[in-house]
Amino acid sequence: MGGAEAALAFVRDKGPTRPVAGSTYRDQTQSPTFQLDLADATSKIDTAKLIAARIADTVDEYARAGINTDLTVRARNRLESAQVGRLCREAVDTLLTAHGSSAFNEANPLQRLWRDINVGSRHAGFGMGIEQVYGRALVGEDPRDIWARRGSAHTQRGRAWILTRPRYLLPIRRRRSHNPWTSARSRDQHQRRTMDKTTLEELLIVAVRDGKCPEDVMRAAGHGWSVQTGAVVRADLLRSYRRRLGKTLEGSTLREQTKRLVSFLEEFPDDELTMIGVTGNAGGYEMFLADAREEQILFWMSMFSR
Numbered sequence: 001m002g003g004a005e006a007a008l009a010f011v012r013d014k015g016p017t018r019p020v021a022g023s024t025y026r027d028q029t030q031s032p033t034f035q036l037d038l039a040d041a042t043s044k045i046d047t048a049k050l051i052a053a054r055i056a057d058t059v060d061e062y063a064r065a066g067i068n069t070d071l072t073v074r075a076r077n078r079l080e081s082a083q084v085g086r087l088c089r090e091a092v093d094t095l096l097t098a099h100g101s102s103a104f105n106e107a108n109p110l111q112r113l114w115r116d117i118n119v120g121s122r123h124a125g126f127g128m129g130i131e132q133v134y135g136r137a138l139v140g141e142d143p144r145d146i147w148a149r150r151g152s153a154h155t156q157r158g159r160a161w162i163l164t165r166p167r168y169l170l171p172i173r174r175r176r177s178h179n180p181w182t183s184a185r186s187r188d189q190h191q192r193r194t195m196d197k198t199t200l201e202e203l204l205i206v207a208v209r210d211g212k213c214p215e216d217v218m219r220a221a222g223h224g225w226s227v228q229t230g231a232v233v234r235a236d237l238l239r240s241y242r243r244r245l246g247k248t249l250e251g252s253t254l255r256e257q258t259k260r261l262v263s264f265l266e267e268f269p270d271d272e273l274t275m276i277g278v279t280g281n282a283g284g285y286e287m288f289l290a291d292a293r294e295e296q297i298l299f300w301m302s303m304f305s306r
Contacts, residue, residue, distance in 0.1 A: 001052060003113045004045045004088040010110060011095045012038065018100065028098070037098035044091040048084045055080055066253030068306060071144070072137040078125070079134040085121030092117050195227040195276065195294070203276075203290065203297045213300035217286060226279040229294060234273055238265040257303040264289075264299045273298070 015028040015038075028034040055077050062069050069077070092114055096103040103110040136143040204218040241262050248255040272292040279285055287301040 001045065001048055001084065001088055003117045004091050007092045007095045007110055007113045008041055008045060011099045014099065034098050037094050041091040041094045044087045048087040051080050052084050063249060075134040075137040075143045079130050082126035082130045085126050089117050089121040193229050195229050197227065200227050200278065207297035212297050217300060217305065228277045230275050231292065232273050232275050234265055234268055234271055238262065241265065254303055261299065261301060
C-alpha cells in the first residue's frame with residue numbers, strides 16, 4: 001500500500017508539469033481521461049487500506065482475547081490480503097498509463113514501484129485458489145482439505161501450492177515457530193508414528209482421572225480419525241517455548257497456557273517425551289505430551305486445541 005500511495009503522489013505532483021501529446025490541454029490535470037484514471041486509482045488504494053485495516057482489527061481483537069481465529073476468519077483474512085495486493089497492483093497499472101510511457105524509464109521511480117508491487121502481489125500466498133479456500137469455509141467444508149491435482153507437474157516435483165491439511169491455514173506454508181513438531185528437534189528426525197484409537201482412549205481415560213486434561217477434551221479427541229506420535233527432546237521443547245513465552249501478550253490466555261507448559265518441562269526429569277497429535281473428523285485438533293514409552297499422558301497442550 002505504501003508503494004501504491006507513493007506512485008499516486010508522484011503522478012499527481014507531476015501532472016501539472018506534463019503536457020498531453022496531440023491535444024490542446026495545457027497539462028495532464030486538464031485532461032478528463034487523466035482525472036478519471038486518478039480517481040479510479042485513488043479509489044482502489046482507499047479500498048485496499050480499508051480492507052487491510054479490517055484484517056488488522058480482526059487480528060488485534062483475537063490477540064487481545066488470547067484465542068485463535070476460526071477457519072472461516074482465517075480464510076477470509078487470507079483472501080482479503082490477496083485482494084489488497086491486487087487492488088494496489090491495478091491502481092499502479094492505471095497510474096503508469098496515466099503518467100505515460102516515460103514511467104518505464106530506469107531513472108523514473110515509478111518503474112521501480114511498478115515492479116515491486118507486481119512481484120509482491122503475485123507471491124504464492126496470494127496465488128490462485130484463494131477464493132476456493134474461503135468458499136469452502138463459507139459452505140461449512142474444511143478449507144484445509146484441498147489436494148493438488150494428482151499427477152500434475154507441480155505435484156510430481158513436490159511443489160504443490162497447497163499442502164494437504166496444514167495445521168495452520170494462514171499462511172498455508174506452516175510457520176516453524178508455530179509448529180510444535182518442529183519446535184522440538186527429535187532424535188529420530190521427526191519421524192511420526194500412528195497410534196491406534198484403543199490405545200489413545202485408554203491413555204485419555206487415565207489422563208482425565210489424574211486431572212491431566214478435561215473430560216470434554218477426552219470426548220473430542222476420542223473421536224479423532226488420525227493420531228500421530230513422535231519423540232521429542234525435552235530441552236529443545238523447553239528452549240522453544242521459553243522463547244515463545246517472551247513474545248506472548250502479558251495477561252493473555254496464550255501466555256498462561258505457555259507458562260504452564262514451560263513449568264511442566266522445567267520440572268520433568270527425563271530427557272525425552274512423546275508428542276501426540278489428534279486430528280478430529282470435524283477439523284478439530286488436540287495435542288498432548290506423554291512419556292517416552294507412550295504409557296501415560298503427562299500434559300495437555302491446550303494452546304493447540306481447536
